[in-house]
Amino acid sequence: MSETTTYLELSQDGGGAHKFYEVTVRDTDVSVRYGRIGADGQQQLSSFPTREKAQAAAARKIGEKVRKGYAPAVPGGRAARAVTRRQVTSAPSTARAVAPVLWRFRTGASAFGIHIAEDRCWVGNQNGEVHTLGHDGEVLARYQLPAGVKCLVADDFWIYAGCDDGTVYDLSSKLPFAAYDIAPDVDIFWLDIREGVLNVADRAGGLTVIDHEDEFQWSRRSPGEHAWMVRRDEHAVYHGHRRGVTAYRADGSGELWHTPTTGAVLFGWQEDDAVYAGTDRRVVQRLAKSGGAVEATYRCDTVVYSCATAPGGRYVFAGDSASSVYCFAADGTRLWKLGTGGGSALSMQYLDEKLYMVTTDGSLVCVDASEAAVAAARSGSVPVARDVKSAAALPTYTPSATVQTVPAAAASGVVVECVQEGGRLRVHVLSDGYEPSWNVQFPRHIRRAGVRYVVDDLSASSGGFYRVRGEIRQLV
Numbered sequence: 001m002s003e004t005t006t007y008l009e010l011s012q013d014g015g016g017a018h019k020f021y022e023v024t025v026r027d028t029d030v031s032v033r034y035g036r037i038g039a040d041g042q043q044q045l046s047s048f049p050t051r052e053k054a055q056a057a058a059a060r061k062i063g064e065k066v067r068k069g070y071a072p073a074v075p076g077g078r079a080a081r082a083v084t085r086r087q088v089t090s091a092p093s094t095a096r097a098v099a100p101v102l103w104r105f106r107t108g109a110s111a112f113g114i115h116i117a118e119d120r121c122w123v124g125n126q127n128g129e130v131h132t133l134g135h136d137g138e139v140l141a142r143y144q145l146p147a148g149v150k151c152l153v154a155d156d157f158w159i160y161a162g163c164d165d166g167t168v169y170d171l172s173s174k175l176p177f178a179a180y181d182i183a184p185d186v187d188i189f190w191l192d193i194r195e196g197v198l199n200v201a202d203r204a205g206g207l208t209v210i211d212h213e214d215e216f217q218w219s220r221r222s223p224g225e226h227a228w229m230v231r232r233d234e235h236a237v238y239h240g241h242r243r244g245v246t247a248y249r250a251d252g253s254g255e256l257w258h259t260p261t262t263g264a265v266l267f268g269w270q271e272d273d274a275v276y277a278g279t280d281r282r283v284v285q286r287l288a289k290s291g292g293a294v295e296a297t298y299r300c301d302t303v304v305y306s307c308a309t310a311p312g313g314r315y316v317f318a319g320d321s322a323s324s325v326y327c328f329a330a331d332g333t334r335l336w337k338l339g340t341g342g343g344s345a346l347s348m349q350y351l352d353e354k355l356y357m358v359t360t361d362g363s364l365v366c367v368d369a370s371e372a373a374v375a376a377a378r379s380g381s382v383p384v385a386r387d388v389k390s391a392a393a394l395p396t397y398t399p400s401a402t403v404q405t406v407p408a409a410a411a412s413g414v415v416v417e418c419v420q421e422g423g424r425l426r427v428h429v430l431s432d433g434y435e436p437s438w439n440v441q442f443p444r445h446i447r448r449a450g451v452r453y454v455v456d457d458l459s460a461s462s463g464g465f466y467r468v469r470g471e472i473r474q475l476v
Contacts, residue, residue, distance in 0.1 A: 008022070039146070091322040093340065196465060204221070231268055283297050284304055417451070429458065
C-alpha cells in the first residue's frame, strides 16, 4: 500500500493562529488531520474510486490551505502554545456551619463545566472527561473528549461542551461529535447557545457569534480582556469582562449598553429581565437587561467565582474563593452563608430546591437548599454526604475519528444529502416527512458534496433547521 503525507502549519506572532493541517493519501483513501499545533487534532477520512481521484482531492485541500498562508513544516518543530487555565485559589471557609450536602462525585480533576437538566446532571473537567449522573447521584455515562472542558451549555435537548482545542462537541447522542469548530487560536472562556446560534467569549475579551451551520456571523471586541461571561436571549448578547458588562444587539448591528461593574466579571447568569455578574471585588451585581442599570448588589466576603438564581431571581446564590456558598434575597439581603464542605464553587446551578456546584477539587456536589435543610444546617445538623463512585464497567464514549460507512440497502434512519449551494456545502433531508428546504446542522469536517448520510433521527429546531439525534453514517 503506497502512502504520501503532506504536513502544513500556520503560526502567527502575537497570539494569532497556531494550527496544523496534515493530508495523507493511502491508495484510494484521503485522511485529513487538523487542529492546534501540539495537539492530536481532529481527523476525517474520505474514500475515492481511484488513486488518481484521491490524489487530486488531496491536492485541492493542500492548495486551499497554502493560499490561506499555511506552509510546509516538520511535525514537532513548533511547540504547543499554553492553554489558559483559570487561576484560582481556595481558602478554608470562615462560615460557622457547613452546607447540607446530599452527595458528592469526585471527577479527579479541576472542573468548571456543569449543566443540570430535568432528568440528569452533567459535569466536565480539565482532563476532557464528562460524566452524566441522575439527580440521586447515580453515574450514568462517561464521555472522553480530546481536550479539557471549559464549560457545558444546553439548547433545548442538546448539550454542548466547549473545549481547550477550540472545538464545541455535541454530547446529545451516544457518540459525541464536533458540532462547531471555533478557530483553533481562539481561547474559549465561556459559551452560550440559543436556537443553534453559538456565542463564544474568549481570553482576549472577544465575542464571536456562529450560526447553526458552524458559519461565522459576527464578532466584537469588548473594552476588557478575560471574558468569563456570555449570556444570550432573543434581544441581545450580554458579554462580561474585566471592564464590566456590554450588551450587543442579537444581530450584531451595534452596542445596546455598557455598564462598568464593581470589579472584573468572573461569572455570569441571566433571568428573563436581568443579568447577574459575579466579580473579583466580592459582589454579585444584578443589571437590568433593558438598559444596563445596576438594580441590586449582593455582597460576599471574598472574590466571587460563581453565581446562580432560583427562578425569577427569587433567591441569588454565590460561591466565593474561601469555600463558602451564600444565599441572598432578591433585594440583596444576605440570608445565609455556609461552608461548601469541599473547596470553592467554580460553577453552580439551582433546580427544585437543590443547588449543584462544581468545586476546586473537581467535585460535583448536590446541596439541599430548602429552607428546612438550611435552617437545620445553621444549627449544626447536616446529613452525612454520600460519596458517589463510578462503576468500573461504565462505558466510555469518545468522538469518532472517522465516519462509519453502511450500504444503502442495510441502512435504517433518516437520509440526508450534502449539496453545493452558492459555493457552500449544505445538508438537506431526503426522507419523507421532513421539510426538504430546511438545512441540517451537520459536522463541517465530514461534509462532502454529493455524499448521502443516514442518521438515527432528526429534530426540528425553532430556528427553522434540523438537528441530528443519534449516530451519523455514510451511505455507500
